[in-house]
Amino acid sequence: MIRSEPQSEYYAPRHPEVWQRHTPIQKLIHWLWLVGTAIAAVWAVSSLDIEWSFLADAHEQAADIATRMWPPRWSYFPEIIQPLIQTVHIATLGTMAAVALALPVAFLAARNTTANSLTWAIGRGILVASRSINTVIWGLLFVAIFGPGAVAGVFAVAARSVGFIAKLIAETIEEVDGGQIEAARATGAGTLQIWWVAILPQALPVLIGTSIYRWDINVRESSVLGFVGAGGIGLYLYASINSFAWQQVLMILIAIGVIVLASEALSAWVRGKIT
């Protein structure tokens, strides 16, 4: 019997005839994800009571509001200067407080500088708690504790920002070359000296950049803290909306837009200069 296949087939390793990018199992997993997402999507929107009547005339309503807003009530501006400044103060003071707290928390939450598993867990716990609760919700809490006013706002901003900043600093601390730390240990230096000399030079620039970045996010957050009574321009905005003073509303929105955009620009400029 003459074999028609080439001799080399006996010696060459067998390769699959068809190239597929994903194995069958991977394809199955992809399918399951797709189906799961579809189910989630349907479930998400299904149980919403959509008031179709509202939807129908929503665009009319929107147009109506838009026309009522124009022109903005410029004369209202002097009244909101102080609240606007307060909004920026809340963001700034809150960020400063967060920076002061973030450094120790970061050292707690970094595996190479924390004392033991318990302190590490505490550090990580603070990070999670701080970052899981929005600034506005922190605002609710602090208004309940301190009463309405900007103090609650400052605490709220600080509470949310600590975790944000400390997490990035902790990551930087963990990434410090172990050799630098070892060398400092070998000279007989104490722990705090070692941190100052081997860790902080790397952590400090990150701290500054992160804080400035967080500050400009905080300006945006502070603009709505007033809704829960935590100070700033939010209160005036809420009041204006509820009294249908649409031209005032537009004025305030313009003002908020200006300070948010300005703080973003300032933040980007400063961070550009220090890197």
Next chain:
Amino acid sequence: MTYPSDWRAPSMLGSPGRRMALLAVLAAYLVWAIGSLEIDWDRMVRGLPRALDIFSRMMPPDVGDRWPLLWRGMIESIQMAIGSTLIGMALAIPLGLAASRNLAPRPIYLFARGLIVVGRTFHEVLIAIFFVKLFGFGPVAGLITLAFASATFLGKMLAEDIENIQPGPVEAIRSTGASFLQIVAHAVAPQVIVKTLGVLIYRLDANLRHSTVVGIVGAGGIGATLSSSFSRYDYDFAAAILLTIAALVAFGEWFSDWARRQIR
């Protein structure tokens, strides 16, 4: 040979004079800012026992018979997060196309970019208020708010990607003699799909966070439950809700990290 015996460490802030000046500015700012907060020190001191009282009433967190409220708030938030991410994604495609300088005619480009700026500049709570005015109280307003926020966020990324399309892989595939559709499928799509998936998962996590907050202005979700519990002085329930929110968001973040690692 004698060697010098004084030396100063290089300072990040420059000369000692500049450092002093910066510290002075900082101190002055603190005085100004804290002063402007109108802190009624008297009331703060009197408020301290009240604060402790509230704290003690928050512990231990207790749900009691208000489970249905908590449950519904949570479910609403999750639904809002998922729904708004998907709808936002759908809306982001036309928006992103419209906001690409190399694709869209100028007036459309400007309008789309304007929407994106609005979506990014104003806090989602602000946007929620407007949608509540338009669509009434409830999670629909919240869904649309977050969809709008997602669409502007995702649309911006899409527009940037479109504006930055890499010619390299496209040329490589083209040199094999492939058709336009093949080019899209093999050169453009792979770059885009993995990144898009990653961004979507990230946005889902962000929307989950936002969904806990928009309820405060009536746009549905667990924020509403929380807000009303505070105004009813239901502090132990409030504490329970806070823990739920923290757990929900922490889970969302963990899921987001995990999923993004899965898709590499």
Next chain:
Amino acid sequence: MSSTTSGRGATAAAILEVRDLDKTYPTGQRALIQAHLTVDAPQVIAIIGSSGAGKSTFIRCINRLVEPSRGSVRLHGLELTQLDRRGLRDARRRIGMIFQEFNLVQRLTVMQNVLCGRLGTVGLWQTLRWRFPPEDIRSAFELLDRVGLSGYPNQRADALSGGQRQRVGIARALMQQPELLLVDEPTASLDPKTSRQIMRLIRELAVERSTPALVNIHDVALARAFADRIIAFKAGELVFDGAPADLTDDALTLIYGAEDWTLGQRSAGAEEGEA
């Protein structure tokens, strides 16, 4: 290389005495098995052996950067293995260490890195403000001059070449005015010519200051050229301790396994010729 008295008395304790040093890792790996070493006089001792034979562990057990499982390490009679944290820090001040990867703090300047050698002697407050006593500053400049880096005090460490960084590392170790030098593969990251320069510098400085030096080195030719005494590890055990002249090919085969050692001799001879 005769055993000169160090001036501390005719019956002074040995400078360094290591007895029964043992290190077993939790995985069960025995990195060091009953190592002995006595250093009576200032000398340069090269430590050779294959990778993983225990050289690095041995060096680090002396200043307890790695904790020995068992055994005794005495520095001028002081038992190092029993010291508490403060005592250990004081002891480490007396031992200078030079590292394979240089282990400089990249973002700090050369001068700052060198001054780190004195961390064990200044307080925390001075460290934070980088204020060192004038004598230390003078020594630092003098050492920089001695290692050939007098023009570089304000350069950032990461702007230097490998050889330059190692010189900074040497200066840092000598700032401690140590009674003992531990040198861990100082030339592993350097090219052959720079390696010889660095080894020569280390030897010169050790001899000038009558400081004994333990030098981990993988290059047998360099070991022979610059050491007064050679010890060798194999699989955690000390298998050789003697003069360079005694390091025959048979001894090398015992330490490293079969190899044509004459090859190494020839190239070493060539390098000596050009030096």
